[in-house]
Amino acid sequence: MKRIEYDVLIVGGGIAGLTAAHRLVDAAKTAGTPLRIAVVEKAKNFGAHVLSGAVSNPRSVKKLFPDYETNGFPLEGKCAESHLTLLGAQRAKDMPFAPPEMNKTGYLILSLSNVCAWMAENLVEKTKDTAVAVDLYNGFAAQDILYSGQRVTGVRVDDTGAPEQDNCYAKITIFADKGLLSRDLIEKFNLAQSNQTYAVGVKEIWETDQDFSGKVWHTLGYPLMDGNFGGGFIYGLKDKKLAIGMVAGLDSENPNLQPPQILQAMKKTPFVQQMLKGGKLARYGASIIPEAGWFAMPKELAVDGAMIAGDAAGTMDIKGFSGVDKAMESAMIAADVAFGALQKNDISKAALAAYQEALLDGWVGQELKASRYYRHAFHENKALFSDYLPVVLKGLDKGCMMSGGVKAFFSGPGGLISGGLNLLKLMGGGGSGELRLPEDRTCPKPKHNAVPLAEPEGFAKNSVYLTPDMVFYAHTHYHHGNDHIKEFDAAVCKKCIARFEAGNNPPPCVGDCTADVHSVLAKDGAKSHQMALENCVQCRTCEIVCPEKNIRVNPALHGSGPDFRGL
Amino acid sequence: MLKVVVFIKQVPDTSSKAGVNPDGTIDRARAKRMLNNFDRYALQKAIEIKRSVGAEVTCVTMGPPPAIEVLVEGLEHGADYGILLTDKRLAASDTLATAYALHKVVGYIGQVDIILTGLQTTDGDTAQVGPQIAERLDLPQISYCESLTITGKTAKARRVVEGGFQNVETAMPLLITVANSATPLGHKRFIEVAQVKEMLRTPEERARRIKSVSLDDVGADAARTGLVGSPTVVGKTWKLGEVGGSCKVFEGEAVETEVARLLESLAADSRNIAEMLHG
Ligand SMILES: Cc1cc2nc3c(=O)[nH]c(=O)nc-3n(C[C@H](O)[C@H](O)[C@H](O)COP(=O)(O)OP(=O)(O)OC[C@H]3O[C@@H](n4cnc5c(N)ncnc54)[C@H](O)[C@@H]3O)c2cc1C
Ligand SMILES: Cc1cc2nc3c(=O)[nH]c(=O)nc-3n(C[C@H](O)[C@H](O)[C@H](O)COP(=O)(O)OP(=O)(O)OC[C@H]3O[C@@H](n4cnc5c(N)ncnc54)[C@H](O)[C@@H]3O)c2cc1C
Numbered sequence: 001m002k003r004i005e006y007d008v009l010i011v012g013g014g015i016a017g018l019t020a021a022h023r024l025v026d027a028a029k030t031a032g033t034p035l036r037i038a039v040v041e042k043a044k045n046f047g048a049h050v051l052s053g054a055v056s057n058p059r060s061v062k063k064l065f066p067d068y069e070t071n072g073f074p075l076e077g078k079c080a081e082s083h084l085t086l087l088g089a090q091r092a093k094d095m096p097f098a099p100p101e102m103n104k105t106g107y108l109i110l111s112l113s114n115v116c117a118w119m120a121e122n123l124v125e126k127t128k129d130t131a132v133a134v135d136l137y138n139g140f141a142a143q144d145i146l147y148s149g150q151r152v153t154g155v156r157v158d159d160t161g162a163p164e165q166d167n168c169y170a171k172i173t174i175f176a177d178k179g180l181l182s183r184d185l186i187e188k189f190n191l192a193q194s195n196q197t198y199a200v201g202v203k204e205i206w207e208t209d210q211d212f213s214g215k216v217w218h219t220l221g222y223p224l225m226d227g228n229f230g231g232g233f234i235y236g237l238k239d240k241k242l243a244i245g246m247v248a249g250l251d252s253e254n255p256n257l258q259p260p261q262i263l264q265a266m267k268k269t270p271f272v273q274q275m276l277k278g279g280k281l282a283r284y285g286a287s288i289i290p291e292a293g294w295f296a297m298p299k300e301l302a303v304d305g306a307m308i309a310g311d312a313a314g315t316m317d318i319k320g321f322s323g324v325d326k327a328m329e330s331a332m333i334a335a336d337v338a339f340g341a342l343q344k345n346d347i348s349k350a351a352l353a354a355y356q357e358a359l360l361d362g363w364v365g366q367e368l369k370a371s372r373y374y375r376h377a378f379h380e381n382k383a384l385f386s387d388y389l390p391v392v393l394k395g396l397d398k399g400c401m402m403s404g405g406v407k408a409f410f411s412g413p414g415g416l417i418s419g420g421l422n423l424l425k426l427m428g429g430g431g432s433g434e435l436r437l438p439e440d441r442t443c444p445k446p447k448h449n450a451v452p453l454a455e456p457e458g459f460a461k462n463s464v465y466l467t468p469d470m471v472f473y474a475h476t477h478y479h480h481g482n483d484h485i486k487e488f489d490a491a492v493c494k495k496c497i498a499r500f501e502a503g504n505n506p507p508p509c510v511g512d513c514t515a516d517v518h519s520v521l522a523k524d525g526a527k528s529h530q531m532a533l534e535n536c537v538q539c540r541t542c543e544i545v546c547p548e549k550n551i552r553v554n555p556a557l558h559g560s561g562p563d564f565r566g567l
Numbered sequence: 568m569l570k571v572v573v574f575i576k577q578v579p580d581t582s583s584k585a586g587v588n589p590d591g592t593i594d595r596a597r598a599k600r601m602l603n604n605f606d607r608y609a610l611q612k613a614i615e616i617k618r619s620v621g622a623e624v625t626c627v628t629m630g631p632p633p634a635i636e637v638l639v640e641g642l643e644h645g646a647d648y649g650i651l652l653t654d655k656r657l658a659a660s661d662t663l664a665t666a667y668a669l670h671k672v673v674g675y676i677g678q679v680d681i682i683l684t685g686l687q688t689t690d691g692d693t694a695q696v697g698p699q700i701a702e703r704l705d706l707p708q709i710s711y712c713e714s715l716t717i718t719g720k721t722a723k724a725r726r727v728v729e730g731g732f733q734n735v736e737t738a739m740p741l742l743i744t745v746a747n748s749a750t751p752l753g754h755k756r757f758i759e760v761a762q763v764k765e766m767l768r769t770p771e772e773r774a775r776r777i778k779s780v781s782l783d784d785v786g787a788d789a790a791r792t793g794l795v796g797s798p799t800v801v802g803k804t805w806k807l808g809e810v811g812g813s814c815k816v817f818e819g820e821a822v823e824t825e826v827a828r829l830l831e832s833l834a835a836d837s838r839n840i841a842e843m844l845h846g
């Protein structure tokens with residue numbers, strides 16, 4: 001049997017993967033050369049496993065689709081009004097001074113899952129009657145990386161047991177899988193620099209009574225008052241839809257973050273309540289965000305026969321939340337270099353290394369470098385937020401932010417000034433030396449004592465959901481026999497449960513899961529770790545926060561998982 | 568090698584909102600399309616036969632040109648050939664006309680050992696086409712087949728019957744309508760999907776594996792198909808209302824109270840449904 005082989009194989013049909021595919025098609029069409037491309041995507045439909053904000057600088061969309069305003073590219077709108085809002089339990093107020101990177105006026109408002117669905121469809125249109133072939137394999141997850149010596153030769157996508165039937169080979173493999181499989185590549189070639197710092201984002205789409213299109217809010221404050229990095233976002237979409245979400249850093253001491261419930265708490269504030277009035281929840285989902293930036297990028301972005309792009313390469317820039325544009329730019333450069341390498345018939349690491357050079361010398365590298373201490377600034381200055389933010393917000397709820405601010409100042413001027421200066425310095429790019437970030441899994445403390453928050457008054461009960469009910473809105477569907485999360489050692493879980501429960505907390509997998517998958521089962525006096533995998537939205541949070549590295553989230557097979565379309 | 572023919576139909580996607588035309592017919596142009604769910608079981612049976620005893624599987628569909636999509640889907644699942652019977656004169660065929668046209672395709676293929684059909688379709692829903700084809704071809708038929716064992720040229724089948732099942736055995740050639748309690752259609756294999764993609768790009772290979780035929784090609788009499796060949800008269804069609812609604816959660820009180828409230832609510836709903844049905 002002839003083995004299935006392509007010129008370029010793209011692993012992951014998200015924004016980076018599909019951008020690379022488009023760019024390759026454009027290049028081959030312009031050069032008039034035949035090219036065979038494959039895209040493997042674990043979701044049943046393109047876009048169904050993609051979740052983002054998303055408000056994006058138009059620069060990369062414009063570069064890939066110069067006619068994006070007229071070619072059918074699915075825009076939710078353009079930001080006409082941008083707010084950075086301080087949220088209290090009762091009141092909200094725009095910050096008097098917002099850092100310029102948080103001003104989103106003129107930016108594109110996108111549903112990234114819809115964008116990906118459109119890009120996949122459009123890709124097929126584009127190649128009709130040309131010598132370029134793009135084969136889309138949605139519903140096929142890349143499960144293992146194939147090597148010939150030190151050279152990547154493709155991935156395994158099926159499990160009939162016969163290699164010639166299960167493997168998809170390529171001259172060049174581009175990993176745009178947000179790390180789900182490419183972490184194996186990074187480990188094999190020892191490419192990691194620092195640990196990654198992750199946040200988890202939970203998001204809902206609401207169909208509302210009012211039209212908020214073109215309006216963008218980023219919120220700080222309630223209910224994230226304990227110094228942890230995070231905040232809310234509310235984006236007005238077309239057709240009276242509203243995207244509302246919450247991002248929370250996983251470098252938190254709290255082993256019981258309950259991300260979906262942080263979002264519910266934010267929704268209870270009068271500020272959000274008036275937006276949701278008369279509306280209904282349409283969809284829910286969650287995804288992680290690699291936030292560390294520069295220092296956590298792999299040392300090398302190419303090996304023999306393979307390249308890494310997008311979030312898998314850590315291109316997400318937390319300064320201004322610039323993930324989509326940087327993922328796209330990295331994919332375009334990777335595609336250009338791959339195409340050139342194929343033309344010259346040299347797919348060695350040395351030839352592909354031009355990708356990294358171009359990426360880091362260009363605006364992506366420059367911006368990531370400038371913001372290299374940005375995220376760390378918040379990790380280092382947690383006290384600034386945990387000590388002062390609640391005081392400021394109390395003032396705000398009483399009707400006067402100034403009074404809160406003044407009070408906060410006098411409650412500890414030294415700490416506030418020095419902390420604030422340090423924060424601003426790091427955010428602005430000051431700081432020196434290499435950063436070695438802690439692993440998120442080392443952060444949760446068994447004895448963490450979360451301070452209960454006073455609940456906002458007067459919210460509509462039917463506008464907030466329990467986590468098991470929210471999962472319903474993620475439309476998850478799994479094939480019979482699915483077992484995509486592997487627990488390595490049940491005894492390790494038992495010890496972990498005992499340790500965290502002694503501090504009155506659940507183990508982090510239970511406390512931080514976004515879809516009510518993990519639980520502790522007490523039976524016959526013994527406690528064990530259980531999973532309801534049919535709920536899983538495949539965000540990977542549990543794996544990141546598991547202190548013992550005792551679970552691994554693998555790509556689910558046969559198109560199983562959530563349906564994020566519209567998110 | 569056994570020759571297996573499986574009849575599959577493209578129907579409006581049940582998850583998309585298909586409209587009803589003013590004349591009562593389904594607005595097929597507006598609806599998204601999918602492979603008739605019941606036919607997935609028939610296709611699975613065909614693939615099982617191929618993988619267990621070896622067979623050449625041909626998928627046959629009758630419909631407008633886009634129906635070719637279900638043939639490609641059949642091939643991606645492991646079928647060998649596809650035949651699309653498409654002809655403007657077929658429009659508005661009822662079950663009599665459809666079965667007439669389809670039985671002609673069997674004649675066109677030549678020698679066939681097993682013909683498989685689904686139980687019924689999600690749009691026409693008559694469950695008549697399979698049995699009618701068998702009658703026209705004068706073949707033994709096993710309807711509501713759940714499982715099947717093939718030995719040489721004999722088929723042993725388990726049929727679902729009211730209150731139990733029945734084991735039957737018959738010689739080939741025969742026609743089988745596959746029940747929806749049979750094995751569900753499996754996942755596509757990468758190798759087969761990859762090969763179909765390659766095949767579609769190679770015109771000669773494509774022409775060899777997927778054929779589009781007209782009434783004249785299969786030697787059918789156009790007067791016995793389409794609107795003219797269909798004695799069925801559609802009296803009236805109407806929309807039964809939107810399916811869906813929101814989930815009601817009973818919580819806040821003691822479990823007993825909540826269960827009582829749930830039962831009361833179900834009883835009220837069933838009264839409403841009875842009223843709706845009986846006027
Ligand atoms: C809540 C949230 C809000 C955000 N807001 C913004 C914002 O406002 N602006 C902004 O610019 N950025 C934002 N980002 C960041 C941005 O979404 C990401 O940086 C960007 O999507 C990364 O693109 P990617 O292609 O690398 O990954 P993705 O777009 O996530 O695509 C990865 C794809 O690979 C597939 N895949 C993974 N593993 C496999 C496998 N083994 N086999 C097959 N397929 C696989 C996945 O199913 C998925 O389709 C946000 C992110 C989140 C989570
Ligand atoms: C009351 C009524 C009025 C109707 N009026 C009209 C009308 O005015 N205009 C109109 O266009 N249609 C009309 N139809 C639909 C039409 O009769 C049927 O769609 C068609 O005859 C096929 O029958 P079926 O869908 O009931 O198939 P069934 O008999 O339910 O299907 C059994 C099996 O036969 C096979 N099969 C059926 N159809 C095909 C096919 N096309 N190709 C391949 N295999 C097939 C499949 O294996 C299927 O599982 C009407 C149906 C009814 C019940």
Ligand code: SF4
Nearest residue numbers: 493496507509546550
């Ligand atoms: S999976 Fe990890 S976090 Fe969860 S109980 Fe086991 S060891 Fe603890």
Ligand code: SF4
Nearest residue numbers: 513536537539540542
């Ligand atoms: S089980 Fe893990 S991957 Fe699945 S939803 Fe929960 S945290 Fe995310």
